[in-house]
Amino acid sequence: MELWYTEEHTDNVRFSIKVDEHLYTGQSEFQRIDVFKAKEFGTFFTLDGLMMVTEKDEFIYHDMIVHVPMATNPKIKNVLVIGAGDGGTVRELTRYATIEKIDMVEIDRMVVDVCRRYLPQTACKLDDPRVQLFFEDGLKFVRSKENTYDLIIVDSTDPFGPGEGLFTKEFYGNCYKALKEDGILVNQHESPYYESYAKSMQRAHKRIKEFFPICRVYQAHIPTYPSGHWLFGFASKKYDPLTDIDERAWNSLGLQTKYYNTEIHKGCFALPNYVKELLVRAGE
Amino acid sequence: MDLFSQEKAPIYEALQKFKAMRVVPFDVPGHKRGKGNPELTEFLGEKCLAVDVNAMKPLDNLGHPVSVIKEAEELAADAFGARHAFFMVNGTTQAVQAMIMSVCKRGDKIIMPRNVHKSAINALIICGAIPVYVNPGVNKELGIPLGMSISEVKKAIAANPDAKAIFVNNPTYYGICSDLKTITELAHRHNMYVLADEAHGTHFYFGEDMPVSAMAAGADMAAVSMHKTGGSLSQSSFLLISNRLSTGHVRQIINLTQTTSGSYLLLTSLDISRRNLALEGKSIFAKVTSLANYAREEINKIGGYYAFSTELIDEDTVFDFDRTKLSVHTRAIGLAGVEVYDILRDDYDIQIEFGDIGNILAIISVGDRALALERLVSSLSEIKRLHSKDKTGMFDHEYINPEVVMAPQQAFYAGQYPVAIRDSAGYISGEFVMAYPPGIPILAPGERITKEIIDYIVFAKAKGSFLTGTEDMYVENIRIVEE
Structure with missing residues (x-):
C-alpha cells in the first residue's frame, strides 16, 4: 500500500510526499491539523492540508x-x-x-x-x-x-x-x-x-x-x-x-x-x- | 411554534423533487435551466439556474397559493407567531406598501414618525393617504432620531381620532424601539391598525432577550426583511398579519403590485432561512449579540468613538434597544460617519451598511465571524490614529422636523418646476431628497424647504453622502410645487 500526502499548489499543479505514517489528525476551532511522518522530509505538519513545517527543511x-x-x-x-x-x-x-x-x-x-x-x-x-x-x-x-x-x-x-x-x-x-x-x-x-x-x-x-x-x-x-x-x-x-x-x-x-x-x-x-x-x- | 413541523421546507423540497423529474421546459424563463445563457450559468452555477423556474402545478403559484407555497406560508406564520405570513419577492419595500395600502385609502390619515423609510412615504404617493407625523425624539449628542414617545402618540391620536393606522419602526435603522405594546393598546382602543416596519427586526422573532416583536406586541401587520439579518436572498421578505385583517384582502393588495413571475430562488431562500431560524435561531442570535457586544466594548476602549447600546434606554423615546446593531458615533474624532464609511471601504476593504453625518452602522448577522470583527475594530483604531481631526465645525444636527404643507400625493402630482437647491428656501418640495442608505427622507413631497434643510443637504453632500431622490441625478436642482 502506498500513502501519499498531496497539496495542490495551483488548480493544475500538485506536490506530493510519500507518507510512512499519519501520526495525528484533529480539528481545532480554526482549522484542521495533521501530522505525518515521511522518509524524505521527516515529521511534517499541515494546516487545512497546506504544508507548514517539515523537519528536513x-x-x-x-x-x-x-x-x-x-x-x-x-x-x-x-x-x-x-x-x-x-x-x-x-x-x-x-x-x-x-x-x-x-x-x-x-x-x-x-x-x-x-x-x-x-x-x-x-x-x-x-x-x-x-x-x-x-x-x-x-x-x-x-x-x-x-x-x-x-x-x-x-x-x-x-x-x-x-x-x-x-x-x-x-x-x-x-x-x-x-x-x-x-x-x-x-x-x-x-x-x-x-x-x-x-x-x-x-x-x-x-x-x-x-x-x-x-x-x-x-x-x-x-x-x-x-x-x-x-x-x-x-x-x-x-x-x-x-x-x-x-x-x-x-x-x-x-x-x-x-x-x-x-x-x-x-x-x-x-x-x-x-x-x-x-x-x-x-x-x- | 411546532418545532417538529418546522423541520419541513415545502418549497425547497418541491424544487428538489421537481429537479429529479427532469421536466422538458416549453415555458418561461427562456434560458431553459441555463442552457440558453452559458455565460450566466458558468457564473451563477448550474444548480442555481436549474431551479430558476416559473410557477407550475407541482410548485404552486405565489399569486394564488394552494399547495407548497401555502404550506410554506403556514409554517412561516407559525414560526413568526402570525396568523398568516405572505412570501414577498419585491422587497420589504413592497411589504411596507402593501401594509399601508391594505388599511388606507385616498384621504385617510395615517400616524407615523417622520424617520420612516422612503417606501412608506412612497406608499402615500401611490394611495393618497395623508401622513400625520409624530416627532420622534432626537438624541442631540448623537444626532439621531429616536422612537415615538407615548405622550406624542396620544397627542396625535387625540388630534386625529379619524386616523386609520399608526405606523411604527421596530426598530429604527439605529436599533431604537418605541413602546410598541402600549402604542398597540392605544391604537386598538381608538380603532386604529398598527403597522410595524420590521425591516431590521427579523431576529426579534427568534433570538432570546430581544425587544418585543410586532406580532408578540399584538400589532396588526409587520414587514420583516428576512434578507437583512435572517440569511435569505436580497429582495426576499415576509409580510405578517394578525387576526384583525383578512388574508384574502391583503393578498389582493399585494397582487396589485407584485410580479406574476415570482422567483423560486427567492422563495426557496425564504423557506430555508425560516427553517434555519426556527430551529437554530436562539443560538444564532445569541452569538450575534455577543459578537456585537464584544465589538462595542473594544471600540469604546479605543476612545473617541462611542458605540452606543442599552444605556440609551429611557422608557420614553428609547423604549428598548436592539443590541445586535453596531452603531458607532464618530463625530468626537472629527470625522463624519460617512467619511469613516468611505475610508473603511477605500483603504481597508471593509463595507459597512451606512455612514450618516455623525454615525456609522455595521450590520451583524447570521453570517458573521469573530475574525472579521477584529478587522473592523482594528481598522477603526487605525482610522482614529491616522485621520482624526479637530471636531469643531462639525454639523451637529440630524433630525429636522418638517413642515408638511400638502399631502405627498398632491404635491407629487402637482404642477412643478426646478430651481437650484441653494435658492429653494421657502418653496414646497415636489420630490424627495435623501441619503441612501439609510433612505430616510431629508425632504419629502409636500414639505416646506427651509434654510436649515438646505444647509444640511449641502453639508451632507460635501462630506460625501450619496444623495438621491431628485429627478436631477446630480442633486443640484429640486422640483418645487407651483403655488
Whole structure:
C-alpha cells in the first residue's frame, strides 16, 4: 500500500510526499491539523492540508526570518512573534542571549500543543523563561500595543482562513504603532511564482509600503513551499538591512547556522527581474 | 411554534423533487435551466439556474397559493407567531406598501414618525393617504432620531381620532424601539391598525432577550426583511398579519403590485432561512449579540468613538434597544460617519451598511465571524490614529422636523418646476431628497424647504453622502410645487 500526502499548489499543479505514517489528525476551532511522518522530509505538519513545517527543511525558513533582522540590529531586546505555533522562530530567537523578552501570539492553542508533542525539533524552546505565550488573534493583540517592540516577526499562514487578518492594512498599521522608533517588521511574504500567491505578495508589499519608510523584500529557497521560491518582507522605521548590517558583530556571536550567513544576508535582497517588476507594479 | 413541523421546507423540497423529474421546459424563463445563457450559468452555477423556474402545478403559484407555497406560508406564520405570513419577492419595500395600502385609502390619515423609510412615504404617493407625523425624539449628542414617545402618540391620536393606522419602526435603522405594546393598546382602543416596519427586526422573532416583536406586541401587520439579518436572498421578505385583517384582502393588495413571475430562488431562500431560524435561531442570535457586544466594548476602549447600546434606554423615546446593531458615533474624532464609511471601504476593504453625518452602522448577522470583527475594530483604531481631526465645525444636527404643507400625493402630482437647491428656501418640495442608505427622507413631497434643510443637504453632500431622490441625478436642482 502506498500513502501519499498531496497539496495542490495551483488548480493544475500538485506536490506530493510519500507518507510512512499519519501520526495525528484533529480539528481545532480554526482549522484542521495533521501530522505525518515521511522518509524524505521527516515529521511534517499541515494546516487545512497546506504544508507548514517539515523537519528536513524548516531550518531555511526559520534562519531567514530571524537572523536577517537580528544581524541588522544586534541590539534588539524586545520581540513580538505572531503566528509561529510550531516554535521554530522562537527557537532561533532564544539563541540570542541579548534578547530579553519574546511575546508569541498564536491564535490556535491546539497547533502549539500538537507541535510540542510531535515536533520537539521546533517546539523545544517554547518554555524558555523569556518566552510568554498568548493564545489570541494577532490583530487584536497588536492593537493594544504602542511603542513597545524592537522587532515584530509575522510568521503566519496564508492570507485565507485564520491568517487573513495578518495581511491587512489595519494589521500593518497597528504593527507600525506597536514598534519603537527604530523597530523592524519582518513577515512571511508568500511566493512570487504562482499567480494567486503572487497577488497576496503584491498586496502585502503595497500595504507595508504605505507605513514604513524602508521596505525591502528578500528571498530563500524552501523546497516544500509552492514553487520553492519564497519571499520575506523587511520593513523598518530606521534600519536598512543592506547598509546597516553589522557583519562583525553577528559573526562574533559564533552562532552555528545551516542556511544563513552574512554573505547570504547581502545576497538575498538581490531579486530576479520579474519579482522586481511585480513589486513595482504592486503599487498600481 | 411546532418545532417538529418546522423541520419541513415545502418549497425547497418541491424544487428538489421537481429537479429529479427532469421536466422538458416549453415555458418561461427562456434560458431553459441555463442552457440558453452559458455565460450566466458558468457564473451563477448550474444548480442555481436549474431551479430558476416559473410557477407550475407541482410548485404552486405565489399569486394564488394552494399547495407548497401555502404550506410554506403556514409554517412561516407559525414560526413568526402570525396568523398568516405572505412570501414577498419585491422587497420589504413592497411589504411596507402593501401594509399601508391594505388599511388606507385616498384621504385617510395615517400616524407615523417622520424617520420612516422612503417606501412608506412612497406608499402615500401611490394611495393618497395623508401622513400625520409624530416627532420622534432626537438624541442631540448623537444626532439621531429616536422612537415615538407615548405622550406624542396620544397627542396625535387625540388630534386625529379619524386616523386609520399608526405606523411604527421596530426598530429604527439605529436599533431604537418605541413602546410598541402600549402604542398597540392605544391604537386598538381608538380603532386604529398598527403597522410595524420590521425591516431590521427579523431576529426579534427568534433570538432570546430581544425587544418585543410586532406580532408578540399584538400589532396588526409587520414587514420583516428576512434578507437583512435572517440569511435569505436580497429582495426576499415576509409580510405578517394578525387576526384583525383578512388574508384574502391583503393578498389582493399585494397582487396589485407584485410580479406574476415570482422567483423560486427567492422563495426557496425564504423557506430555508425560516427553517434555519426556527430551529437554530436562539443560538444564532445569541452569538450575534455577543459578537456585537464584544465589538462595542473594544471600540469604546479605543476612545473617541462611542458605540452606543442599552444605556440609551429611557422608557420614553428609547423604549428598548436592539443590541445586535453596531452603531458607532464618530463625530468626537472629527470625522463624519460617512467619511469613516468611505475610508473603511477605500483603504481597508471593509463595507459597512451606512455612514450618516455623525454615525456609522455595521450590520451583524447570521453570517458573521469573530475574525472579521477584529478587522473592523482594528481598522477603526487605525482610522482614529491616522485621520482624526479637530471636531469643531462639525454639523451637529440630524433630525429636522418638517413642515408638511400638502399631502405627498398632491404635491407629487402637482404642477412643478426646478430651481437650484441653494435658492429653494421657502418653496414646497415636489420630490424627495435623501441619503441612501439609510433612505430616510431629508425632504419629502409636500414639505416646506427651509434654510436649515438646505444647509444640511449641502453639508451632507460635501462630506460625501450619496444623495438621491431628485429627478436631477446630480442633486443640484429640486422640483418645487407651483403655488
